[in-house]
Amino acid sequence: MSKGVWIVAEQRDGALRKVSFEIASAARKLADELGEEVGAVLLGSGVEGLVPELGKYGVDKVYVADDPVFEPYTTDAYAAAVAKVVKENDPSILFLAASVLGRDLSTRLVGKLATGMATDCVEVKIADGRLVAKRPMYAGKTFGEIVVSGSPQMASLRPNVFAAEENAKAGEVVKFDPGVSADDIKARVLEVQKDTSGKVDLTEAEIIVSGGRGMKGPENYNIIEELADVLGATVGASRAAVDAGWRPQSDQVGQTGKIVSPNLYVACGISGAIQHLAGMSSSKFIVAVNKDPDAPIFARADYGIVDDLFKVVPELTKAAKQLLA
């Protein structure tokens, strides 16, 4: 019988990503409830040293394949190796991060393992011994509770939603033969171009300052950027601003952009079209600045200022600077 709550740990450039600890913590809670162990799959080159960190966040056993074939990430190598070790050990539950690479890997695994998965979950629990995973659908306009009848029961978990909690376990190393060689890689990574801006991606940002149609033009985003700098935030934009060509597509928050869940979302000159709200409603706190008192964004905002954003935003920057100085 299937047993064990497993995760696939995500590392980049030899460091575990924060979301790996989040999903390990979520797995630990369910494993305790089921009376089972937490296993983690760790792939990479020179990554065995990361094992104790996973132990710290509640992982009992870490299944490691340390091989240059796993650097950089490719779907082909990772999916083959994870599928192999999962089939050999038959865990009942398998979590991955709903990060960009986690989405690529988890979805291929759904095919390889011929099972089902709940994507981008915000809540996981056990009911009658089975995983029940809650996830936004229609970009958060509704939520669905998903039950997976295939095995393992897979779910990808949204970054920034589950708390990473220390809960030290053995973190025992179990090496396995991934059975993968360079010849198995049909889609190869030719180049990794790093973003040198040092900005945190919107999907991982703790604070986001977004500008919409009310910004009136690309030249006015400096006031958004100044506020973001003071708060250590990432800049986002509404679809209207992106479609007008004011901001790059990668900045778009919404149903056809990025779905975000920061601690604080500051919406400036954003009316709150339903497709935008869908992308940011799971933010923990929302501040809205808009001169239209009837803008739908105010129905979602924790704090609202009805006024001209060109007067308010620089004052927010000034006040935040004073506070944080």
Next chain:
Amino acid sequence: MNIVACVKQVPDTEALIKVKADGSGIEEGGIKWVMNPYDEYGVEEALKLKEKLGGDVTVVTLGPARAMETIRTALAMGAEKAIHISDPALDNADAYTTASALAAAIKEIPYDIIFCGQRAIDDDSGQVGSVLAELLGIPQLTIITKLDVEDGKAKAVKPIEGAQLLIESSLPCVVTAQKGLNEPRYASLPGIMKAKKKPVEAKDAAALGLSIEPKAKVDKMTPPPERAPGKIIEGDDPAVKAAEVVRLLREEAKII
């Protein structure tokens, strides 16, 4: 080139989504149905590729009778023909089952490259493209913002958190389209007229030899959690109001 574009019909992004009282699904009445926006990028890329390298574009859709309208849209944009998979047994099919049906239909035709949207904006699962690739035993390029196909290879740009990957794949492969890949064309009036005469082949589960074994299901749907009503900061002076919000963020919300 034999190019395939998988297309799904979904509620428009501006649609208000209401959960049925029994939580079994959404109320479909009054919804405006459109082509999934990410699939539109896939269709556009398929057409651009055909215009560059020659060949034809086959649209493959799984969906009820109403999905025919979306198929006609893709044909009006310039695709040559379509396969419409429709079967009550496939209504609300999970990702694995959907991909199995698409794979069964695509296996019967020649294909060099297959486009899907990176996710459909209804269930937001984003699984079908990858599972389809696995079932066909071919590589996948997911969430792609730039694509070049030449010398029998596909080169794609994939943005990830804090970086971009340049990936090269052998053909055939599945490409899942992300916003930014292109600007989809509108169907022209002559295109719309011509689309009416283009062939659409109907298939059901039996014709595809599908045995349907669900792997996941939506057990219950609920409306999003209510947010407590917020506070509008009153006053005339923007500086005073801004300072008050910053104070609240520190002292009440405790997040800065």
